[in-house]
C-alpha cells in the first residue's frame with residue numbers, strides 16, 4: 383500500500399491569478415506526481431468565430447486574453463490578411479511590432495511582480511507593478527485603451543499615431559527602462575530571490591524539447607527558439623537575437639524574462655528609429671477570406687498558433703488557437719515531480735500560466 | 743553578501759523619501775489622454791436615423807429606429823470600439839475621453855427627437871427607460 387497523500391492545489395490559490403487545479407500526490411512533503419485539470423473559465427470564443435462577421439471577430443480575438451490582448455488581435459488579423467492576400471502598409475507593421483513589444487514588457491513586469499509576491503517579496507512586487515503602471519499609461523496614450531488596445535483591425539490599424547506622440551513615447555520608454563533597471567538588479571542579485579529559485583524546478587534542454595515547452599520556459603532551458611525569428615511583422619528587419627539561459631531552473635526562467643524586457647526596449651527603440659511614414663490601413667471592402675491558414679506568433683508566454691479556415695463567407699468556418707500555457711502544462715507536470723510542496727507555487731508561476739486563454 | 747542587499751535597499755530608501763506614486767482616487771485623478779476611449783456621446787440634432795451605426799456595432803449596443811425616431815445606447819454593452827463614430831455620416835456620435843462611471847445596473851439611454859414632455863435643461867437629449875435591446 384502506498385503511503386502518499388493527495389493535496390489539492392488551486393483552482394483558488396493565493397499565488398494563482400487564474401484557475402488551474404493540480405492534484406498533488408505527496409510522499410511526506412515531496413511531490414510524487416501532479417495531475418492538472420482545467421476547465422473553470424471556458425468561454426467558447428472559438429465558436430463565436432463561426433457566428434460573427436470575420437471583421438468584427440478581431441474584437442473578439444483580442445479578448446481571448448487580457449494580458450496578451452494585442453498579440454491575439456494581431457495574430458488573428460495577420461492570418462486573415464494572409465488568406466485575403468492583403469499587404470499591410472509598413473507603418474502599420476512597425477506600429478504593430480511596437481505594441482507587441484510593449485505588451486511583452488507589461489506582461490513580463492506583471493509576471494515579475496506576481497513571482498516576487500509568490501516568493502513573499504512584497505516590496506519587489508509593488509515596485510514591479512509601479513513600473514508596469516507607467517507602461518500602461520503609454521499604452522493608453524498611444525491606443526486609447528489600457529488593457530484592450532482595440533487598435534488592430536483586418537487591413538491595418540484603426541488609427542494612426544502622430545509622430546509627436548511617438549517622440550514623447552520614446553522619452554517615456556527611456557524613463558521606464560531606467561526605472562526597470564533598478565528592479566532588474568534586484569531580480570538578478572538578491573539572495574531572497576536566488577534562495578527560492580536557484581536549482582528549483584529544473585527542466586533540461588532535452589526534456590523541454592521532448593515535452594514541447596515554449597517561450598521563456600524553453601529558452602530558460604537553453605534552447606534558442608523564438609518564433610519572432612520567423613520574421614513576421616517587422617522582426618525580420620530588426621537586429622536582435624533570442625535570449626537564452628542554460629540552467630533550466632526557476633531562476634533561469636526569471637532571468638530570461640528580465641533580459642527579454644531589456645531586449646524589447648531595444649526593439650522598440652529600433653522600430654521608432656526606422657518608423658516609415660504613410661498610411662496605416664488598406665481597404666478590405668468586398669474581400670472575403672477563403673482557404674486555410676496556419677499562423678505562429680511569439681507571445682510573452684511563448685509560441686501561439688492560430689488556425690483559420692474560411693470558405694469565402696462572412697463567417698469563418700473554423701478558428702482555432704493553441705496557446706502557450708497549454709503547451710507548457712506538460713513540462714510543468716514534469717518539473718513538479720520530486721519537488722518540495724513549498725516550491726510548488728513558485729514552479730507553477732514560472733510557466734506564467736494564463737488559463738483563460740488556454741480555455742478560451 | 744552584504745553588497746548584494748544593496749539594490750533593494752537603495753530602492754526602498756528612494757521610495758521612502760518620495761511622495762506616494764498612487765493617487766487618492768476619486769479626489770485626485772490623472773487627466774485623460776487625447777486618445778483615451780472613455781464613453782460614447784450622442785447628439786440627436788443631426789441624426790437621420792439611418793441605423794448604420796446600429797448595424798455596424800459589433801455588440802448590438804445601439805438600437806436605432808427610423809419609425810419611432812429614437813436612438814438608444816446600452817452602455818453596459820458598448821466596448822468603445824469606435825465603429826459607430828467612424829461610420830456615422832452625420833457626425834452625431836463622438837468618443838469622449840472621460841471614463842464612464844462604474845455601472846451598478848444596466849444603463850440604457852434613449853434619445854427621442856420629438857419628445858413632447860417638459861423641456862430638458864440642455865439640448866434635446868432625454869433619458870428614458872426602455873426595454874432591453876435585442877440580442878442578435
Ligand code: SF4
Pocket residue numbers: 788789790791792793794795796806813829830831832833834835
Ligand atoms: S449613423 Fe449617425 S445618423 Fe445614422 S442613425 Fe446612427 S447616429 Fe443617426
Ligand code: SF4
Pocket residue numbers: 782795798799800801802803804815819820821822823824825826827
Ligand atoms: S463604440 Fe462600438 S460597441 Fe460602442 S456603441 Fe459604438 S459601435 Fe457599438
